[in-house]
Each structure stands twice: as structure tokens, then as C-alpha cells.
Amino acid sequence: MSVNAPNDNVLELKGLKVRFDTYEGLVKALEGVNFNIKSKETFGIVGETGCGKSVTAKSIMRLISSPGKITDGEILFKRENNGVIDILELSDKEVREIRGDEISMIFQEPGEALNPVYTTGYQLKEAILSHQSNEFLKEIKNEIEREIEEEDSYIKKKLLNTQIKLIKRNIKKEDSRLTKYLSKIPLINGYKDKLSEKAKEKAINLLEDVELSEPEEIYKNYPHELSGGQKQRVIIAMALSSEPTLLTADEPTSSLDVSIQSKILSLLDELKEEHNLSILYITHNLGVVAQICDRVGVMYSGRIVEIANVNDIFENPLHPYTISLIEAIPSSEKEELNPIGGVVPNLVNPPSGCRFHPRCPRANERCKKKRPSLKELEKDHWVECYHSGDKDGELN
Amino acid sequence: MDLRDYIIRRLLLLIPVLFGITLLIFAVLMLFSPSQRAAVYATSPKALKNIDVIIQKYGLNEPIYVQYFTWLKQVLSGNLGFSQIASRPVLEAILDKLPATFELALFSAPLILIPGFYLGTVAATHKDKLVDQFSRVLAIVGWSLPTFWLGLILLMFFSGILPTGRLSNQAVLLKQSEAFTVYTGMNTVDALLNGKFWMFFDAVQHLILPAVTLAVVSMAALMRIMRSSMLEELRAKYVTTARAKGLKEETVINKHARRNALISPVTTATWMVALLFNGVAVVEIIFNYKGIGWLFIRSAQQLDIATVLGFSLFNGLIIMLFNLLADILYAYLDPRINY
Ligand SMILES: Nc1ncnc2c1ncn2[C@@H]1O[C@H](COP(=O)(O)OP(=O)(O)OP(=O)(O)O)[C@@H](O)[C@H]1O
Ligand SMILES: [Mg+2]
Numbered sequence: 172m173s174v175n176a177p178n179d180n181v182l183e184l185k186g187l188k189v190r191f192d193t194y195e196g197l198v199k200a201l202e203g204v205n206f207n208i209k210s211k212e213t214f215g216i217v218g219e220t221g222c223g224k225s226v227t228a229k230s231i232m233r234l235i236s237s238p239g240k241i242t243d244g245e246i247l248f249k250r251e252n253n254g255v256i257d258i259l260e261l262s263d264k265e266v267r268e269i270r271g272d273e274i275s276m277i278f279q280e281p282g283e284a285l286n287p288v289y290t291t292g293y294q295l296k297e298a299i300l301s302h303q304s305n306e307f308l309k310e311i312k313n314e315i316e317r318e319i320e321e322e323d324s325y326i327k328k329k330l331l332n333t334q335i336k337l338i339k340r341n342i343k344k345e346d347s348r349l350t351k352y353l354s355k356i357p358l359i360n361g362y363k364d365k366l367s368e369k370a371k372e373k374a375i376n377l378l379e380d381v382e383l384s385e386p387e388e389i390y391k392n393y394p395h396e397l398s399g400g401q402k403q404r405v406i407i408a409m410a411l412s413s414e415p416t417l418l419t420a421d422e423p424t425s426s427l428d429v430s431i432q433s434k435i436l437s438l439l440d441e442l443k444e445e446h447n448l449s450i451l452y453i454t455h456n457l458g459v460v461a462q463i464c465d466r467v468g469v470m471y472s473g474r475i476v477e478i479a480n481v482n483d484i485f486e487n488p489l490h491p492y493t494i495s496l497i498e499a500i501p502s503s504e505k506e507e508l509n510p511i512g513g514v515v516p517n518l519v520n521p522p523s524g525c526r527f528h529p530r531c532p533r534a535n536e537r538c539k540k541k542r543p544s545l546k547e548l549e550k551d552h553w554v555e556c557y558h559s560g561d562k563d564g565e566l567n
Numbered sequence: 568m569d570l571r572d573y574i575i576r577r578l579l580l581l582i583p584v585l586f587g588i589t590l591l592i593f594a595v596l597m598l599f600s601p602s603q604r605a606a607v608y609a610t611s612p613k614a615l616k617n618i619d620v621i622i623q624k625y626g627l628n629e630p631i632y633v634q635y636f637t638w639l640k641q642v643l644s645g646n647l648g649f650s651q652i653a654s655r656p657v658l659e660a661i662l663d664k665l666p667a668t669f670e671l672a673l674f675s676a677p678l679i680l681i682p683g684f685y686l687g688t689v690a691a692t693h694k695d696k697l698v699d700q701f702s703r704v705l706a707i708v709g710w711s712l713p714t715f716w717l718g719l720i721l722l723m724f725f726s727g728i729l730p731t732g733r734l735s736n737q738a739v740l741l742k743q744s745e746a747f748t749v750y751t752g753m754n755t756v757d758a759l760l761n762g763k764f765w766m767f768f769d770a771v772q773h774l775i776l777p778a779v780t781l782a783v784v785s786m787a788a789l790m791r792i793m794r795s796s797m798l799e800e801l802r803a804k805y806v807t808t809a810r811a812k813g814l815k816e817e818t819v820i821n822k823h824a825r826r827n828a829l830i831s832p833v834t835t836a837t838w839m840v841a842l843l844f845n846g847v848a849v850v851e852i853i854f855n856y857k858g859i860g861w862l863f864i865r866s867a868q869q870l871d872i873a874t875v876l877g878f879s880l881f882n883g884l885i886i887m888l889f890n891l892l893a894d895i896l897y898a899y900l901d902p903r904i905n906y
Contacts, residue, residue: 234807263816271813283804286823287903288830298812393902409812 180249181417181449182231183207187244189226189235189473196519200226202473202526203244205545208417210249213443213450215460215481217496218470221515224453225279227470228421231451232274233258233266248274251416272302275410277420281402281427285394291405292390295374295412296367302413305342307369311362312338333359377408382438400431407438411446418443419451424459436463457500461485466551469493472516472526475545479552489548489559491531525556533558573898577891588883589642592876593635599872601627606873607648608641610656615649647880648873652866657877661859666752667733668851668858671781672843673753674774678782679789679839684832687793691801691828692820702790709787718780718853729776731854738769777854781847785839792835797828830900834893841889845882 184204191198201223208214216224229235231246246258251273258266278284285294300307312335319331337359340350354360371390378386381404394402403423410418420439424432440463443450452464460467460481467484468475469492477490488494513530516522525542528534537557545555596604605621614621622628625637641647645658653660690702712720722731734742734754741747741763742754750760754770800806801824809823810816846860859878866874898904 229807232811234810236807267813267815269813270811276808276811278804278808280804284808286805286809286827288826288901297809297814301813395903406808409808 178207179210180207180247181210182249182451183245183247184227184231185245185247187227187230187246188242189223189230190240190242192238192240193519198518199521200239200473200518201230202521204470204473204475206468206475206478208449208451209466211443211447211449212465213452213463215452215454215464215467216470216475217455217457217460217467219455219515221518222470223473224455224470225421228276228419228451228453231258231417231419232270232276233261234270234276248417268302271298271410271415272413273415274417274419275413275415277403277406277410277418277423279422279425281399281406281423282394284406285402287394290391290393291397292371292374295377295390295405295409296370298409298412299370299373299377300366303370303373304366307366308338308342308362310369311365312342314365315362330358334362338362373412374408377412378405380411380442381405381408383408399427400435403427403435404438407435407442411442414446415448417449417451419453421453422455425454425456432459439463457485457496469496472521473518474526474555476527476555477553478545483549483552487549487552489552489554490556491533491558492527570895570898574895577894581887581891584887585884588880588887589639590635592879592883593638595879596638596872596876597631597634603872606651606871607638607876608646609649609873610646611649612654615651642880647877650866650871650874650877652869652871652874653862657873660862660874661877661881663752664846664857664859664862667856668846668860669844670753670755670770671774671777671851671856671858672840674755674771674778675781675843676840678778679785679843680836683786683789683836684793684829687790687832688797688820688825688828690790690794691797694798699794702794706787706791709783712783714780714784714847715849715853717783718776718850721776721780722853725776730773731776731856733770733773733856734766735769735773738766741766773856777850777856780850780853781843785842789832789836789839793828793832796830796832797824800824800828803827826900830897833896833900837889837893837896841886844885844889 184206187201187204188199189201191200204223204227206214206216216227218224226235226239230241231248233241235241241259244259247255248258248269249255250269258269261269285291315331315334315338319328319335322328322331337350337354340347341354354363375386375390378389383389383401383404389397389401389405394405397405407423423439424435427435436459439450439452442448450463452459454460464481466478466480469477469484469490471492477484477488477493479487479489484493485497488497516526516529522529522539524540525531525534525538528538531538535557543555543557545553547553548559596607601622602618604627605618606615608621608625608627609615625641626633629637647657647661649655650657650660653663655663686698686702686705690699693699738754738758742749742757747761747763748757750757755767755774758764758766758770801820803824805827806819806824809819814823846858846863848860848864850856851858851861852864859881862874863878865871866878
């Protein structure tokens with residue numbers, strides 16, 4: 172399954188297509204998305220609402236659920252051991268091993284991303300233990316082995332030995348009924364308390380890492396007892412719990428106050444340095460892009476239509492859509508995308524050819540007939556438009 | 568914990584509610600003439616023969632508020648009047664029939680709750696699959712059968728296989744013998760406590776038809792409610808978060824989605840069970856199962872005012888207690904509730 176890739180891409184999407192089978196018809200949400208994220212860079216995706224940003228992010232972890240389906244493409248991911256895999260070819264179990272471990276995700280609305288009936292502590296511990304329980308169990312096993320040596324009582328020794336057997340079964344992931352029931356018996360499930368203790372310790376550390384004051388308190392709180400900013404920090408802590416290589420952040424700040432937004436952004440920046448993260452940052456705020464991204468992909472109606480370094484996007488936008496986005500930025504501090512002329516295309520019956528042609532000032536017959544492909548017009552500057560190479564338009 | 572304070576506060580709140588219930592019942596009582604009302608105060612058939620004495624003694628011609636307090640005092644001291652139907656004091660008559668209804672409720676409730684919650688969850692996680700279609704058919708059938716009709720059909724199909732009544736003659740004899748101690752009045756429980764297993768099975772056989780009849784409609788309703796609640800929760804964002812952590816689908820469904828999905832159906836389920844404890848007259852009559860529902864219908868037919876009012880008081884009490892239970896469960900399940 173390994174594919175040779177002589178580059179430093181952490182992630183590469185090739186021709187990703189996603190469909191939603193709805194009552195209104197087949198929603199062609201992603202229509203061949205291509206981009207790559209290099210190691211330790213922050214790659215941004217910008218675009219209007221409904222263009223497919225969240226769907227792209229979810230696809231990477233195979234989190235698209237019914238009625239959605241990934242119908243085509245490849246998602247190449249470089250694992251921690253440097254082997255490259257296509258996430259779409261993995262079994263469900265293999266995907267679970269990557270989710271939350273090597274790739275993590277921060278969601279659009281922190282208010283709804285945490286389960287309201289469990290404490291933050293519970294949810295953090297769950298994230299930690301879903302990938303690190305073996306590490307902890309091994310530590311505990313060693314501790315218990317030491318205890319056994321010092322123990323004189325025959326019965327206690329026997330009990331501790333039983334614990335070790337159970338731990339070994341757990342490490343081997345033998346989820347048999349027997350293990351399940353045995354680990355409910357008092358006297359011999361002492362290791363579970365230790366496991367929970369260790370997870371709690373780590374959880375508190377994580378809460379400190381995301382600069383939450385009073386982590387002990389927050390650990391005990393339910394989500395509704397926290398502010399939006401606090402919740403988002405908890406979610407970030409959760410995402411970082413097992414040192415991922417790639418962090419996907421889907422508009423993590425759009426529902427927060429401006430002042431909290433910038434704090435979260437700088438926190439992400441710090442954490443990125445600390446943990447050697449690569450970040451996929453999704454937003455519709457060009458100001459945020461300018462602040463934290465290294466490279467940007469501009470998304471329009473299920474396609475990435477332009478990819479370039481941040482500076483090039485702002486100084487030398489080539490795609491007519493990007494140009495109109497940048498022109499639409501008001502000169503004031505507020506840098507939310509202003510709506511540009513025309514309407515967002517219907518994804519059940521999208522426009523033929525280039526999906527942007529109905530709104531494009533330069534569109535001609537050819538744009539209506541056939542979609543252009545993504546081309547590297549300048550170094551590291553990719554554009555999907557017939558007219559971008561020459562300003563008048565018929566060359567490509 | 569806060570929950571305990573909440574429970575105590577709610578228990579105290581029961582006092583004014585109870586007061587309200589007695590007012591309502593008293594208002595109904597006042598619709599009758601003094602001589603009709605006399606039965607509500609009588610303690611023996613002998614007393615009933617001297618209605619004038621009762622009217623005098625309890626001041627049934629006095630102003631209403633005076634009468635209310637006289638009546639309330641009687642009620643609080645446990646005198647609910649004399650039941651002509653049962654030829655014994657109302658309280659005794661109700662307490663005598665109560666275990667039968669409770670026993671039936673205790674057998675019927677799991678038949679509502681377990682398949683209701685379980686099938687609802689499975690139908691949601693297998694939406695539009697075979698199990699879901701099956702649950703849909705079951706729900707439609709369950710709903711469209713009026714309870715009395717279902718009862719009659721079952722009675723027809725199983726007559727000769729499953730008996731009606733509460734016990735066979737043989738078991739009744741045992742129950743009345745010296746050797747048998749009645750602890751609870753619930754035959755299954757008493758049989759086990761006396762170590763008479765054959766009597767236990769005898770009692771269970773008698774319970775099957777009424778318990779199933781009682782359960783079907785509520786079970787079908789609960790199943791659909793649970794299904795839609797679960798479907799809604801499965802779409803929630805925190806479910807995606809849980810999946811994104813790398814949790815097993817089983818954990819995502821059982822720990823995350825279902826725990827939230829339970830919150831509102833639990834209230835409905837509590838109400839369904841409360842109704843069982845009040846005695847479902849139709850079922851008790853069809854299967855000749857003599858519980859309080861049966862007693863109520865008999866007394867209503869004969870306009871036995873004392874029994875009917877005593878029954879209403881009991882009903883109010885049960886509803887109130889289950890309402891409290893529902894609120895406590897809700898507060899327990901949903902940490903967002905401010906108590
Ligand atoms: N569950 C779904 N069922 C049907 N269509 C869906 C579903 N989820 C997404 N889509 C479709 O996919 C398209 C892309 O959605 P997506 O959520 O990725 O947009 P977005 O770019 O993240 O927008 P926003 O900025 O509002 O978050 C939408 O137009 C929507 O119609
Ligand atoms: Mg989105």
C-alpha cells in the first residue's frame with residue numbers, strides 16, 4: 172500500500188470527490204480536490220460558505236457519514252514511521268488508529284463539539300486513553316512488578332499477578348468477554364484506577380499547555396459551564412493529546428469573540444512550534460490567513476482553484492475568483508469575506524465547465540464547455556483558469 | 568451533592584400539590600347530595616344504615632370549608648369511607664387489590680422499557696436496514712391495535728394455553744393454607760419467598776397475557792421515540808468529535824450518542840410506567856385479573872362514590888410520585904439542568 176513519494180508532503184489530496192445522496196438529488200460537494208501540505212507548514216483553505224471546506228477536512232479523517240460518500244481520489248498521508256499510505260484504502264480499524272493519534276481535528280463550533288453530558292475531564296481522558304493506554308499500561312505493569320517483589324503476603328502477590336495477566340491481555344487488545352468481566356472485579360482491577368490516575372495527570376498537563384488557568388477546576392466542569400474560548404482550548408488540548416503530525420482546524424475561531432480569536436490563533440502558532448505540527452487551517456477570513464498561514468488554497472464550489480504562498484495570493488492573485496475576493500476586502504480592520512457578485516452555484520446541477528464561469532468577468536464559450544486544470548503558472552503558484560496566464564485570455 | 572438538595576426540595580413541594588389534589592377531589596365530592604356523600608365517611612356497613620347520624624356527626628350540612636377540613640381530617644387518619652362493592656373500608660379494598668396491579672406493572676414495565684430502548688437504538692443505528700423496517704412494522708401494528716382489541720385477540724389465541732385470573736385453584740388453596748405466609752401480596756414474590764416454585768410459575772403464566780397486552784402499545788411508542796431521539800443525536804457534532812478521537816463505533820454509539828438520546832424518552836417512559844401502576848382497567852377486566860383497575864370499573868358502574876374517590880386520590884398520589892421520579896431522572900441524566 173505504501174507509495175513512494177520523494178517529497179516532504181505530510182498530506183496530499185489527489186482528485187478527491189465527495190457526493191451526498193439527498194432527496195434534492197446528488198450533491199456534488201467535492202469535484203476533484205488537489206492540494207498538498209508540507210511538513211511543518213500551515214496550509215490555509217479559504218472560500219465562501221458551502222464551497223466544501225468542512226467536507227474536505229472531514230474526508231481526510233474519513234469522517235464523512237451517510238448520506239455522504241467519498242467516490243474518488245486519493246488521500247496520501249505520511250505516517251510517523253515515514254511510510255506513505257492512502258487513507259481511503261485503510262480498513263476501518265486502521266483509520267481509527269490514525270484518527271486522534273496522527274491526525275487530529277478542531278471543529279467549527281466548540282459549543283457543540285463537546286458532549287454535554289460528560290465532564291471535560293472525562294472527554295479528555297477518553298481521547299488520551301484511546302491511543303496511549305498501552306504506554307500507560309506498560310508503566311503500570313512495571314510498577315506492579317516492583318510491588319510484587321516487595322510484597323510478602325501470598326494472597327496479595329497472587330492478586331497482583333492476576334492484575335498483570337489482565338494488563339497483558341489488555342495490551343494485546345484481547346477484548347474478550349472474559350477480560351471485560353474480569354476487569355470489573357474489585358481486588359484485581361486496581362490497575363484501572365492507576366490508568367485513570369495517569370490519564371488524569373496527563374489531561375491536567377494538557378489543559379495547562381493550552382493556557383487554561385485552574386485546570387483542575389476545568390477538568391471537573393461540564394462543557395456548559397465553560398466559555399466558548401475555554402471550550403475551544405479544551406478541544407485543542409484534546410486534539411494535541413497524542414502528539415499528532417497533522418492538525419486540521421476547521422474555522423476554530425469563527426464563533427468566538429474577536430479578542431479571544433486572536434488569542435487562540437497565537438496559541439495555535441505556539442503549539443505548532445512546540446509540537447512540530449503541520450496544520451490545515453480552514454477559514455473564510457482572509458485576515459486570519461494572512462496572520463497564520465504559509466500557503467493558501469482558494470476553494471470554489473468543490474475545487475481548489477488557486478494555490479500559492481500567502482504573499483503571492485495577496486500581491487499577485489491570478490484566478491478571477493481570488494482577485495474578486497481580495498478586491499472585496501474592505502479597507503477597514505474587518506476582513507471577513509464580502510459577498511461578491513452572483514450566487515453560490517447549486518451543487519446538484521453545477522454550472523458546466525469551469526464552475527465559476529457564470530460569475531466570472533472573463534468567461535467565454537470555452538469556459539462553459541470544459542473545465543481548465545490546475546497548472547503551475549509561476550513557481551509554486553498554481554491556478555485553474557484559462558485566462559490567468561495572459562490577461563487577454565485565449566492562450567492556454 | 569446538589570442533586571440531593573434538589574430531591575429534598577421537590578419532596579417538600581409535594582405537600583402543596585397534594586393539598587391541591589385533595590381540593591379537587593373534594594370539589595367533585597361536593598357535587599353529590601349529603602346522603603350520597605355519607606358513604607365517604609362511613610366505616611362500616613352498619614354505619615351506612617344510619618345516614619342521618621353520619622350527616623350529623625360529620626356536619627354534612629355545614630358550610631363547605633368546614634366540611635373540607637372535616638373530610639381532610641378523615642382522609643389523613645386513613646378513613647376513605649366504606650366501599651359497597653368490596654364490602655369493606657375503601658382503604659382496605661384498595662390495599663387489597665394494589666399488590667395485583669403492582670405485580671402486573673412490574674412485569675409489564677420491563678416489556679416496555681427493554682425492547683423499547685433497545686430496538687429504538689438499534690433501529691436508529693441501522694436506519695433503513697432490515698431491523699429498522701422490522702421496527703417500523705412493529706410500531707405500526709402496535710399502535711394501530713387498540714388495547715382492548717389486542718387483549719381480546721390474545722385471549723382468543725391463547726385460551727387453553729395461558730390461563731386468565733391471577734392464580735390456578737390449586738395455587739389459591741395453597742395461598743390460603745396455614746403453611747403459606749403472605750409477605751407482599753404479589754404472588755410471584757410470595758411464592759419465591761415461600762420456596763414454592765411451581766406456584767411462582769403458575770403466577771407467571773397468569774401474568775403473561777395481561778403484561779404483554781399492556782406493554783405492546785407503549786413499547787411501540789417508546790421504540791419510535793427512542794429511535795428519533797437517537798437519530799438526532801447521531802447527527803450531533805460531538806459524535807463526530809468522538810469519532811475523530813479514534814473511538815470505536817460501539818463506544819461512540821453507546822457512550823456518547825445513546826447517553827444523550829436517553830434524556831427525553833426517559834421522561835416519556837416514566838409516564839408510561841406510572842400509568843401501569845394506576846391499573847389499566849381494560850386489561851384487568853379482559854383477563855379477569857383483579858387489581859385496582861378492575862375495582863375502579865366495578866365501583867364506577869355502581870356509583871360507589873367512596874371507592875371512586877379513594878381511587879382518584881391514589882391515582883393522584885402515584886402520578887405525583889412518578890412525576891417526581893421523572894424530574895429526578897431528568898436532572899440526573901442531564902447535567903445542564905439547573906436545580
Ligand atoms: N450532510 C450533508 N448532506 C447533504 N449535503 C451536504 C452535507 N454536508 C455538506 N453538504 C454539502 O456540501 C457542501 C459543502 O459543505 P461544507 O460544510 O464543506 O461547506 P463549508 O465550506 O465548510 O461552508 P461553511 O463556511 O459554511 O462552513 C454544501 O454545499 C452542502 O450542501
Ligand atoms: Mg464548514
